[in-house]
Amino acid sequence: MRGLHRHFFEGRGLDRVAIGAVRGNDRSEAVARRLGYRPEAVLRHALLVGDDPGDLAFYGLLRSEWAADGGGGRDPLPLPRFALRVDDELELGLLERADADALHALIERNRERLARWLPWAESQTLEGTRGFIEGRALAAIAQADGFEIGVWWRGRLVGMVGIHAVRRHPRRGSIGYWLAAEAEGHGLMARAVRAVVAKGFDDLGFERLDIRADVDNARSRALPERLGFRHEGVLRRAFFDGRRYADQAVYGLLSDEWSSRVTPRGQRVA
Numbered sequence: 001m002r003g004l005h006r007h008f009f010e011g012r013g014l015d016r017v018a019i020g021a022v023r024g025n026d027r028s029e030a031v032a033r034r035l036g037y038r039p040e041a042v043l044r045h046a047l048l049v050g051d052d053p054g055d056l057a058f059y060g061l062l063r064s065e066w067a068a069d070g071g072g073g074r075d076p077l078p079l080p081r082f083a084l085r086v087d088d089e090l091e092l093g094l095l096e097r098a099d100a101d102a103l104h105a106l107i108e109r110n111r112e113r114l115a116r117w118l119p120w121a122e123s124q125t126l127e128g129t130r131g132f133i134e135g136r137a138l139a140a141i142a143q144a145d146g147f148e149i150g151v152w153w154r155g156r157l158v159g160m161v162g163i164h165a166v167r168r169h170p171r172r173g174s175i176g177y178w179l180a181a182e183a184e185g186h187g188l189m190a191r192a193v194r195a196v197v198a199k200g201f202d203d204l205g206f207e208r209l210d211i212r213a214d215v216d217n218a219r220s221r222a223l224p225e226r227l228g229f230r231h232e233g234v235l236r237r238a239f240f241d242g243r244r245y246a247d248q249a250v251y252g253l254l255s256d257e258w259s260s261r262v263t264p265r266g267q268r269v270a
């Protein structure tokens, strides 16, 4: 309901939302009260309950009351959207066009440290960020070509995670990720990637997921190691960042390793 309130008041610009409950349906009336709706009127004999005339109780919520109560601020995400809740403070959500400014501001604040490992960050413009959301993040969902989703921590967008380079036979893809500096060091990306892996294997039918990182990117490499991916080797000169070739460490996880939660080396999959 709280997500719906945002949809009605912010998305559709309504000034008032009402709930009509059959008088005597205590549970339904209790929900309205709990959500902060005010009792407004009881319309007598306004409907039939079985064969008998029944009363209809109206509860109303005005936009000003909703806003004064925090505008649904207890919901972590700023807008209703398709989201995967990982835990109390972490959500993974589909990016929408309206997220372009927030995503771009995040990239700008972190440009230097991201560009060290993700060359696109060096020259990313607001237009480029919009193009990414519309041309890649939303298109990927439509075309079942992996996904790129935002990471929201305590209601703030703090990074991205996704599956790209999807191939069909066998179904496989690579997981990519980045976090803002202030969100590093809390185990957030490990939790987010674990949720992505679960989604990929349990719902999306992937046979194999891998993570590829510059051999020198110790923080990134620590993540698949922490989650029990198997280090499969180093692809030499596999990545050109515009200035130099880099060697890429590859970490893989197979669907049956995920199902059994144990890798071939007996390592526990987190």
Ligand SMILES: CC(C)(COP(=O)(O)OP(=O)(O)OC[C@H]1O[C@@H](n2cnc3c(N)ncnc32)[C@H](O)[C@@H]1OP(=O)(O)O)[C@@H](O)C(=O)NCCC(=O)NCCS
Pocket (backbone or CB within 6 Å): 113, 114, 117, 118, 177, 178, 179, 180, 183, 184, 185, 186, 187, 188, 189, 190, 191, 212, 213, 214, 217, 219, 220, 222, 223, 226
């Ligand atoms: C790669 C990146 C996402 C890793 O972020 P991260 O926060 O270190 O990743 P994790 O979510 O695995 O968190 C691990 C850290 O949280 C700490 N942590 C705290 N609570 C934790 C928990 N419950 N579980 C796991 N780790 C936890 C760990 O100790 C570790 O911190 P430390 O290395 O300082 O000891 C981040 O460094 C980044 O965005 N780098 C720049 C972009 C980049 O390189 N992207 C990858 C390209 S391949």
